[in-house]
Amino acid sequence: MRFSYLEGKKNGKANKKDGHAVKGRGKMIEEQHGIVSFTICRPSRRNAIDYAVMDELEQALTLVEQDDEAKVLVITGEGEEAFCAGGDLQVFHQLKTKEEAHAMLAKMGNILYRLLTLSKPTVALINGTAIGGGCELATACDFRFARAGVRLGFVQANLAITTGWGGATMLFEKMPYDQALNILLRAKTMTAEEAEHIGFVHRVFPDSLRERCEKELREYTNKSTAVLRAYKEAAVARWKTEQFRQRFFAEIERCAYLWESEEHDQAVQSFLTKRNK
Ligand SMILES: CC[C@@H](C(=O)O)C(=O)SCCNC(=O)CCNC(=O)[C@H](O)C(C)(C)COP(=O)(O)OP(=O)(O)OC[C@H]1O[C@@H](n2cnc3c(N)ncnc32)[C@H](O)[C@@H]1OP(=O)(O)O
Numbered sequence: 001m002r003f004s005y006l007e008g009k010k011n012g013k014a015n016k017k018d019g020h021a022v023k024g025r026g027k028m029i030e031e032q033h034g035i036v037s038f039t040i041c042r043p044s045r046r047n048a049i050d051y052a053v054m055d056e057l058e059q060a061l062t063l064v065e066q067d068d069e070a071k072v073l074v075i076t077g078e079g080e081e082a083f084c085a086g087g088d089l090q091v092f093h094q095l096k097t098k099e100e101a102h103a104m105l106a107k108m109g110n111i112l113y114r115l116l117t118l119s120k121p122t123v124a125l126i127n128g129t130a131i132g133g134g135c136e137l138a139t140a141c142d143f144r145f146a147r148a149g150v151r152l153g154f155v156q157a158n159l160a161i162t163t164g165w166g167g168a169t170m171l172f173e174k175m176p177y178d179q180a181l182n183i184l185l186r187a188k189t190m191t192a193e194e195a196e197h198i199g200f201v202h203r204v205f206p207d208s209l210r211e212r213c214e215k216e217l218r219e220y221t222n223k224s225t226a227v228l229r230a231y232k233e234a235a236v237a238r239w240k241t242e243q244f245r246q247r248f249f250a251e252i253e254r255c256a257y258l259w260e261s262e263e264h265d266q267a268v269q270s271f272l273t274k275r276n277k
Pocket residue numbers: 044045046048081082085086087088089090091092129131132133134136155156159162163164165271275276
């Protein structure tokens with residue numbers, strides 16, 4: 001069955017309807033064979049995340065959490081160019097003070113923390129470039145499948161900030177310490193194959209990305225939702241501690257502090273000016 005979420009959502013509950021998927025300004029949510037796909041639909045901005053995408057992702061998490069037919073969440077981007085180019089620099093460049101930046105970073109941080117600790121398996125289907133916050137979004141997922149040759153990079157340091165959505169804290173949990181620190185400090189892009197070599201990416205598909213992803217996930221979706229939930233709850237228990245949350249949100253505060261520096265302002269200005277030439 002293929003049904004759409006969000007359409008006709010009432011009292012916080014999904015009203016499932018047969019038919020097409022819902023496509024909005026910044027998202028598309030569809031379900032097939034127990035796989036719920038959330039697609040960021042802003043290809044002209046390389047699927048950068050603005051406030052609307054944040055809100056829609058948050059709604060998707062609630063719906064996946066509540067719906068027993070939803071077994072796995074797959075997050076991807078529209079088109080072949082980009083998975084996600086991180087935060088929308090045109091929108092977020094309006095945020096000048098650390099307080100303003102903190103509100104935005106904490107909003108997305110809370111969403112990624114929910115994604116990290118979701119009680120269903122999650123996959124980042126990296127269909128194109130994943131940059132900055134796009135890599136943080138991918139890190140929050142349990143598994144990362146990528147199209148061959150796409151580039152990924154935690155480039156935040158080149159913008160005179162750190163990861164601001166909890167990405168470094170999650171990366172240190174999921175990768176060996178030295179590999180994670182190296183990726184963050186170098187702030188360079190790498191190919192999907194290089195990312196697979198160091199264990200950040202779990203599968204690289206040369207083509208037919210969605211079909212191959214679905215095939216890969218069939219071995220999960222043929223299990224009961226109760227079993228998937230039980231294993232996920234066991235897996236994420238270590239991140240539900242107050243100590244972990246403090247580390248996660250301290251990263252966001254450090255990024256907010258760096259955000260208001262002249263260096264960061266100029267780095268973003270330089271990206272935006274180049275684009276507008
Ligand atoms: C804010 C949170 C913070 C975090 O916590 O991590 C971040 O995410 S910081 C943001 C980090 N992201 C970046 O620095 C990415 C910047 N973008 C790029 O480097 C490149 O655009 C790309 C992603 C490598 C793609 O390159 P390419 O395929 O050559 O496309 P263009 O550069 O021509 O871009 C097309 C179009 O998209 C707009 N764009 C791209 N990224 C963003 C973005 N992050 N925010 C807003 N808009 C973005 C770009 O401006 C172009 O627009 P037009 O010029 O109007 O066509």
